[in-house]
Amino acid sequence: MQNKSTARRAARQGFMFSVFKFAAFINIAALLSVCFFLVWNGLPALSWEFLTEPPRNSMTEGGILPCIIGTFFLSLGALGVSFPLGVASAVYLHEYAGHSAFARYIRLGVNNLAGVPSIVFGLFGMSFFVISCGFGISLLSGVLTLAVLTLPVIISTAEEALRQVPGVLRESSFALGATQSQTVARVVLPAALPGMLTGAILGLSRASGETAAIMFTATVFFSKKSVDSIFSPVMALPNHVYVLATSGTEIEKTLSLQYGTALVLLGLVLGMNIIAIIARDRLQRRQGF
Amino acid sequence: MFRSTTGSIRRLTPSRRIGTGWIASSLSMLSSYVRCFATTTEAKAGVQTIKEILMNIGFARKETGIRRILAGIAGCSLLFLALIMLFVFMEGLPIFAELSAKDFFFGMYWRPTSEPPEFGIFPLIVGSVAITLVSSLIAIPLGVMTAIWLTEIAPSSVRRICKPFIELLAALPSVVVGFFAMVVMAPFLQEYFDLDTGLNLFNAGVMLAFMSVPTICSVAEDSLYAVPASLREASLALGASRWETTVRVVVPAAFSGIGTACMLGMSRSIGETMVVLMAAGGAGILPTSLFDPIRPIPAAIAAEMAEAPFRGEHYHALFATAMVLFVFTLAFNTIAQRITEKSRQALD
Numbered sequence: 081m082q083n084k085s086t087a088r089r090a091a092r093q094g095f096m097f098s099v100f101k102f103a104a105f106i107n108i109a110a111l112l113s114v115c116f117f118l119v120w121n122g123l124p125a126l127s128w129e130f131l132t133e134p135p136r137n138s139m140t141e142g143g144i145l146p147c148i149i150g151t152f153f154l155s156l157g158a159l160g161v162s163f164p165l166g167v168a169s170a171v172y173l174h175e176y177a178g179h180s181a182f183a184r185y186i187r188l189g190v191n192n193l194a195g196v197p198s199i200v201f202g203l204f205g206m207s208f209f210v211i212s213c214g215f216g217i218s219l220l221s222g223v224l225t226l227a228v229l230t231l232p233v234i235i236s237t238a239e240e241a242l243r244q245v246p247g248v249l250r251e252s253s254f255a256l257g258a259t260q261s262q263t264v265a266r267v268v269l270p271a272a273l274p275g276m277l278t279g280a281i282l283g284l285s286r287a288s289g290e291t292a293a294i295m296f297t298a299t300v301f302f303s304k305k306s307v308d309s310i311f312s313p314v315m316a317l318p319n320h321v322y323v324l325a326t327s328g329t330e331i332e333k334t335l336s337l338q339y340g341t342a343l344v345l346l347g348l349v350l351g352m353n354i355i356a357i358i359a360r361d362r363l364q365r366r367q368g369f
Numbered sequence: 370m371f372r373s374t375t376g377s378i379r380r381l382t383p384s385r386r387i388g389t390g391w392i393a394s395s396l397s398m399l400s401s402y403v404r405c406f407a408t409t410t411e412a413k414a415g416v417q418t419i420k421e422i423l424m425n426i427g428f429a430r431k432e433t434g435i436r437r438i439l440a441g442i443a444g445c446s447l448l449f450l451a452l453i454m455l456f457v458f459m460e461g462l463p464i465f466a467e468l469s470a471k472d473f474f475f476g477m478y479w480r481p482t483s484e485p486p487e488f489g490i491f492p493l494i495v496g497s498v499a500i501t502l503v504s505s506l507i508a509i510p511l512g513v514m515t516a517i518w519l520t521e522i523a524p525s526s527v528r529r530i531c532k533p534f535i536e537l538l539a540a541l542p543s544v545v546v547g548f549f550a551m552v553v554m555a556p557f558l559q560e561y562f563d564l565d566t567g568l569n570l571f572n573a574g575v576m577l578a579f580m581s582v583p584t585i586c587s588v589a590e591d592s593l594y595a596v597p598a599s600l601r602e603a604s605l606a607l608g609a610s611r612w613e614t615t616v617r618v619v620v621p622a623a624f625s626g627i628g629t630a631c632m633l634g635m636s637r638s639i640g641e642t643m644v645v646l647m648a649a650g651g652a653g654i655l656p657t658s659l660f661d662p663i664r665p666i667p668a669a670i671a672a673e674m675a676e677a678p679f680r681g682e683h684y685h686a687l688f689a690t691a692m693v694l695f696v697f698t699l700a701f702n703t704i705a706q707r708i709t710e711k712s713r714q715a716l717d
Contacts, residue, residue: 099514100515100522104514107511111538114549117553168439168442169443171439172439182440186444190446191702196640198641199640200691201453202671203674204457207456207457232446235446291544321544322547322647342544349540350541357533
């Protein structure tokens with residue numbers, strides 16, 4: 081009797097465990113199938129010309145160079161604004177503010193900012209940067225909108241990096257007579273920097289894959305000239321995929337271009353994430369977790 | 370003498386109230402300075418002390434300044450959130466001068482370009498709610514089960530390999546997922562289910578589910594990790610199997626964290642734009658089946674904003690729908706944070 085019930089319990093455990101395992105593998109299968117279809121159909125479209133030439137013949141031929149340049153400027157620019165702001169905020173939250181009421185409100189703000197839908201960021205960017213500030217549909221408006229959008233990512237990863245710095249380092253620095261700002265600048269920040277840079281890569285990948293936020297703030301369907309000032313509109317990879325896939329005159333004809341552009345975007349974003357994951361892994365091993 | 374000076378620097382640093390701290394320290398310094406002047410042999414040391422006092426004041430001022438600058442920068446996030454609310458509401462509210470709130474929220478027809486235009490967002494709200502429900506029905510079980518498998522069941526070597534895949538799933542750009550839904554999923558659905566269009570509620574719902582699984586999974590995972598090992602050990606020691614321990618002990622202990630995870634996942638689904646724009650079909654009608662095309666709020670905004678005349682009725686109406694979307698996501702996030710806070714209080 082006892083044996084039978086034990087066997088039944090073991091069988092149920094084995095069954096449930098395999099159901100859970102199946103659930104986990106569905107996710108991995110979903111990721112791999114997206115990658116597989118894009119690589120399978122997109123790889124033939126890739127060529128040196130595709131990456132280094134502008135679109136031709138009302139975007140039915142040619143390459144995607146302006147989109148690559150646009151995405152490059154947009155995401156790096158956004159990071160250039162949000163990284164200093166985010167790191168300073170994280171330093172304040174973790175090293176200075178503790179559990180004060182002001183810090184609690186800031187955390188609330190950061191959490192809610194992280195939850196704002198990207199299309200709302202886009203509308204905000206349009207009404208604030210494009211219209212009220214008078215920047216127009218331009219690289220600058222896009223950069224600032226994306227900077228606000230990536231700020232929560234940067235803050236939370238930077239705070240996590242600061243949390244990993246052992247308290248002993250801070251206390252030793254204080255004991256040597258260093259002030260708080262000296263401790264932060266010369267002891268804590270250098271120790272937390274690798275972790276923060278990992279967060280920066282994640283922010284960069286988020287910014288380069290973002291579509292809705294720059295739809296009304298920075299991008300145009302087609303621009304002939306290259307980016308010559310921060311006030312000129314740009315093309316970007318994600319928006320190029322969207323435009324080609326939905327509003328071209330000959331959608332069927334450009335299918336290989338669409339696959340190619342989507343594959344380049346996917347490779348760019350996943351590549352950055354893989355770098356970040358590997359960097360984090362090494363870092364954790366070095367810190368002995 | 371020197372010892373007292375360094376002592377006051379030391380006291381300045383860890384005390385977080387530097388603003389008043391430097392006054393107190395320089396006062397104590399002054400009194401010691403007066404005392405030391407009583408004997409002429411220590412006059413030189415006294416001059417040294419004055420220098421130290423001035424240096425201390427300098428340090429303290431600098432510290433306060435830096436602290437204030439950092440606080441100001443940290444306040445930027447709050448400022449941005451406030452600006453987003455301000456601008457979205459400022460551009461959205463004027464629509465209510467044109468039509469009543471009842472017509473706007475419960476109007477059955479969204480026909481912004483017909484003559485006269487109708488701005489009833491009820492079908493859009495229903496579309497958003499429907500797609501959030503469909504995607505949550507798939508994503509919540511999948512995400513929570515994945516989190517449980519990763520934390521409780523999988524051996525750590527397997528977990529180390531599988532975890533990055535979930536993180537990469539989170540990193541997929543939404544436009545790529547939308548593109549996949551259009552060119553791969555839609556033809557597939559159309560063929561195998563014999564539908565008029567493959568771009569529908571089901572297609573977009575499934576795609577959104579896979580986009581919110583990583584959010585649900587990682588938050589739920591954190592809460593499962595936070596369950597103390599002693600609970601598991603106690604349960605196993607009583608003879609419960611690993612499965613029984615997981616279901617009856619670990620999951621109930623992490624229940625609030627899992628609730629937070631679900632809320633954040635739903636917030637992600639309702640706000641996601643590109644997937645619903647590309648894969649949901651875009652018909653502003655009330656869905657009657659799982660395979661009807663719909664037009665959720667983000668899709669309507671993204672598709673129409675470029676054509677809406679600046680500060681016209683349509684423009685204001687779109688901002689007002691963005692207002693509704695903002696309130697939805699704010700509500701989900703606030704509930705999520707409430708759950709977290711409550712459980713933290715309970716743990717304390």
